[in-house]
Amino acid sequence: MTDGVDAGDPKPKPRRRGRQSVLFRDRYEQDLQHVQGTAGWIGMAIAAAVVVALPLVAQGYVVYNVTLFFVYALVALSLAVLVGMTGQVSLGHAGFLAAGAYAQAALAGLGVPYVVTLLAAIAVAALLGLVIGVPALRLEGPYLAIATLGFGLAIQQILNNWRFVGASTGTITDRPVILGIDFYGDSAYYWLVAALTALVVWMVLNLERSHVGRAFRAVRDADLAAQMSGISLSKYKSLAFVVSAGIAGLAGALYGPLIGYLTPEGFNLLLSIKFLLMVVVGGLGPLPGALVGAGFITGLELYISTFRAWSQLVFGAVVMLVLILEPTGLYGRWLKIRNYWKTWPM
Amino acid sequence: MTSFGEVLQVLVSGATIGSVYALVALGLVLVYRTTRILNFAHGDVGVLGTFITYVLFTNLELPFGLSFLLALAAAAVIGAVIYLVTVRPARTKSDLGLIILTLGLALFLGGFDALVFGTDNKVVPTLGPDTIVRTAGASFSVASLMTAGFGVLLMLGLWALLTFTKLGVAMRAVAQREDVAEAMGLPVRTVLVATWGAAAVLATAAALLFAPTTLLNPTMMLDPLSKGFVAAVIGGMNSLPGAVVGGYVLGILELLVGVYVSLEFKASFAFLVVIIVLLVRPHGLLGRPDVKRV
Numbered sequence: 001m002t003d004g005v006d007a008g009d010p011k012p013k014p015r016r017r018g019r020q021s022v023l024f025r026d027r028y029e030q031d032l033q034h035v036q037g038t039a040g041w042i043g044m045a046i047a048a049a050v051v052v053a054l055p056l057v058a059q060g061y062v063v064y065n066v067t068l069f070f071v072y073a074l075v076a077l078s079l080a081v082l083v084g085m086t087g088q089v090s091l092g093h094a095g096f097l098a099a100g101a102y103a104q105a106a107l108a109g110l111g112v113p114y115v116v117t118l119l120a121a122i123a124v125a126a127l128l129g130l131v132i133g134v135p136a137l138r139l140e141g142p143y144l145a146i147a148t149l150g151f152g153l154a155i156q157q158i159l160n161n162w163r164f165v166g167a168s169t170g171t172i173t174d175r176p177v178i179l180g181i182d183f184y185g186d187s188a189y190y191w192l193v194a195a196l197t198a199l200v201v202w203m204v205l206n207l208e209r210s211h212v213g214r215a216f217r218a219v220r221d222a223d224l225a226a227q228m229s230g231i232s233l234s235k236y237k238s239l240a241f242v243v244s245a246g247i248a249g250l251a252g253a254l255y256g257p258l259i260g261y262l263t264p265e266g267f268n269l270l271l272s273i274k275f276l277l278m279v280v281v282g283g284l285g286p287l288p289g290a291l292v293g294a295g296f297i298t299g300l301e302l303y304i305s306t307f308r309a310w311s312q313l314v315f316g317a318v319v320m321l322v323l324i325l326e327p328t329g330l331y332g333r334w335l336k337i338r339n340y341w342k343t344w345p346m
Numbered sequence: 347m348t349s350f351g352e353v354l355q356v357l358v359s360g361a362t363i364g365s366v367y368a369l370v371a372l373g374l375v376l377v378y379r380t381t382r383i384l385n386f387a388h389g390d391v392g393v394l395g396t397f398i399t400y401v402l403f404t405n406l407e408l409p410f411g412l413s414f415l416l417a418l419a420a421a422a423v424i425g426a427v428i429y430l431v432t433v434r435p436a437r438t439k440s441d442l443g444l445i446i447l448t449l450g451l452a453l454f455l456g457g458f459d460a461l462v463f464g465t466d467n468k469v470v471p472t473l474g475p476d477t478i479v480r481t482a483g484a485s486f487s488v489a490s491l492m493t494a495g496f497g498v499l500l501m502l503g504l505w506a507l508l509t510f511t512k513l514g515v516a517m518r519a520v521a522q523r524e525d526v527a528e529a530m531g532l533p534v535r536t537v538l539v540a541t542w543g544a545a546a547v548l549a550t551a552a553a554l555l556f557a558p559t560t561l562l563n564p565t566m567m568l569d570p571l572s573k574g575f576v577a578a579v580i581g582g583m584n585s586l587p588g589a590v591v592g593g594y595v596l597g598i599l600e601l602l603v604g605v606y607v608s609l610e611f612k613a614s615f616a617f618l619v620v621i622i623v624l625l626v627r628p629h630g631l632l633g634r635p636d637v638k639r640v
Contacts, residue, residue: 089442135621138628141441142384146579147624149572150617157614269572273386273449280446309461316454320432323447327437 034205051194055187064258065302067190070197071255073294076278077204078247080290083279085213086240087220088136089145092152093275096245098267099155100125100252102165105173105262114176118253125249126242133241137234152272159264170263173256183257193254200247204287207243216240281322283329292331355484356601362490364597365497366556370567370574371581371589372504373548378583379521380541381433382441386448388549388574389567390455391428395421395550396557396566397463400470410471414554418547425546426539433542434535459564467561470554493555500551501590504544508586517541521584573600576616580623582633591631 030036035044055063075097082088100121107117132151139147160168175184176192183189207213215236218226227233256262274297282293300318304311326333370388377385395417402413428451436447472489473496479486508514516537519527528534552574553567560566577596581588596616604612629635 083442089445135625139624142378142583143579143624143628143630145384145445146575147617147621150576150620153572154614154617157610161610269568277446277449280443284440284442310457312453313457313461316450316452316457319450320447320454323443323450324432324436327439327443 032209034202051198052191055190060186063186063190065298067186067193067258069295069298070193071251071258072275072278072298073291074197074200074251074254075248075275076282076290076294077200077287078244078251079275079279080284080287081204081207081216081247082240082244083276084284084287084290085208085216085220086237088237088240089141089148089276090244091145091149091269091272091276092132092155093148093244093248094267094269094271095152095155096125096128096248097252097255097271098159098262098264099128099245100249101173101256101262101267102159102171102252103249104253105171105256106165108173108176109171114178118250121253122246122249125252126246128249129241129243129245130238132245133238136241137237149269149272152267152269156264156267159267166262168264170261170266172261174260175257189258193258196250196254200250201287201291204247208287212236212239277319281319281329283331283333285328286331286335289329289331292334293329296330351484355486356605357598358484358486358494359490360598360601361594362494362597363559363601364594365494366552366570366593367573367577367597368590368593369497369500369548369552369555370570371577371593372501372586373545373552374574374578375581375583375586375589376504376541376545376548378578379586380517380524380538381444383433383444383448384575385545386445386571387428387451387455388448388545389553389571390452390459390564391421391424391546392549392551392553393459393562393564393567394424394455395546396470396553396562397459399550399554400468400562401463403471404468417554418550421546421550422543425543425549428546429539429542434538456564463564465563467563470557470562472558473555489558496551497555500548504548504586507544513537513540517544573616576620578630579620580630582630584634585630585632588630588632
């Protein structure tokens with residue numbers, strides 16, 4: 001079909017920059033760009049403006065819940081690195097979140113500056129990730145799922161019996177003061193969390209396009225073949241756990257001051273399951289899927305909490321419907337719709 | 347100072363709770379072997395079956411034995427319907443997607459139970475009278491002995507089903523190689539429906555045996571389900587004898603820890619066991635590793 005069209009042209013015209021097709025990439029540089037084309041940049045600018053301006057126009061209740069969404073989005077991103085990129089399941093991510101949150105709260109209680117507690121929370125969670133990641137090297141599929149589930153429950157049990165962090169009564173956390181700026185207000189704290197979330201999103205996107213990201217995906221798609229190509233399975237599998245746990249730890253350090261009060265019961269199995277739901281319902285694989293999933297699950301929970309007794313039933317039904325109807329998740333469905341219109345009528 | 351009677355006491359009590367774990371683990375392994383699904387809705391299916399027994403027994407005033415049997419039959423239908431309505435039509439074919447599907451189903455069933463039957467604790471009668479028998483320095487209630495015995499009876503029933511019936515042989519064939527079984531003319535869909543039904547019966551039996559110790563409510567099976575997963579993983583996810591061994595080993599070890607070490611440690615002990623067992627044998631005690639080809 002294209003033969004007849006191309007016959008008259010001696011040379012194909014070079015494409016103009018800015019009119020590149022969103023669907024098909026024909027140069028390697030396009031793979032490296034996070035934002036594609038002019039429309040992409042305009043979309044980014046609008047999204048950034050909305051995120052920054054939100055506390056100025058919305059009510060405190062909305063601002064609080066969007067902040068919560070950012071925290072959940074961080075955990076979903078961390079799971080996207082582990083489950084989506086590397087193919088290792090974790091049913092215990094609430095454990096890493098708890099580790100970060102409690103590390104931050106305990107250090108802040110001792111009078112350590114906030115920035116240091118934030119870094120310490122990341123370090124503690126990442127260390128735990130290494131502790132879990134190394135034995136996880138030998139496990140796969142259901143065995144890994146149950147082992148991580150056990151890890152999550154074990155963390156909860158330890159916190160429940162540890163007097164120093166308040167045992168089962170929990171511990172109080174305060175909003176931080178950084179360099180004399182008080183982040184006590186919901187809006188101020190919102191901007192702090194939004195900035196850190198944006199930073200992590202950018203870092204994870206960079207990770208994905210680096211050689212480490214490619215190694216992660218190679219391990220996921222064909223571990224034996226990856227090993228044959230010189231990729232160290234043990235190195236990259238445990239690295240994925242460390243990176244993922246570190247991000248979840250950061251999310252925990254932001255989560256504590258947001259809700260103000262930590263109890264071991266708050267980091268139960270249901271929370272771990274919810275995080276996994278976010279990644280899979282959003283779409284496993286592409287990173288925006290994790291963000292879409294976090295937004296969808298957080299929003300759905302808020303919306304159906306008005307149904308009272310019906311809420312759990314409806315929540316389960318919606319999750320099942322998404323999985324029965326759309327295996328690639330919500331983001332996958334959006335890509336299909338977008339591609340349909342871009343290529344219409346073909 | 348441990349006497350023979352004390353050890354016997356721990357062993358029998360451990361075997362009682364162990365038979366519940368073993369029944370849960372058997373149902374999980376049965377489903378996992380054939381469909382590669384970690385069924386997180388397993389516990390909630392059992393709870394639903396127990397609620398059906400409770401309604402038949404309390405509201406319709408049928409005899410307990412009859413309500414029990416009717417509930418097991420209802421559970422078989424529920425298991426079959428779950429497979430036909432959710433798992434079979436699911437376009438998701440990844441292992442993780444199917445796990446998430448059962449998590450959604452668990453939430454749905456839990457919400458359904460809470461909505462229809464309420465979240466308050468309900469009393470479910472035990473299998474036998476609560477009289478105490480004393481032998482060799484240990485004392486057991488007749489009810490707990492009957493619970494353990496009924497568990498063993500069900501396991502023998504499953505073994506007979508899988509060994510001596512055509513359906514059982516077909517189930518094993520499908521578990522081994524689904525594609526080959528289909529090519530040989532086995533009705534794979536019917537076999538899978540029967541497998542999910544059998545698993546639901548096991549779940550209901552486990553929940554019914556467990557209900558008198560905690561009282562019946564929608565979240566009752568959360569702990570036995572996670573312990574059942576641990577038992578299945580200890581034994582090896584693709585081995586039915588492994589599930590039984592794992593269940594009893596876990597039940598007895600857990601009780602020993604509760605009695606001789608500390609009661610607080612008992613709850614998290616199971617997950618310590620699973621990590622230690624998996625470090626030594628990554629595919630469980632009796633499980634075989636999957637052969638992989640590039």
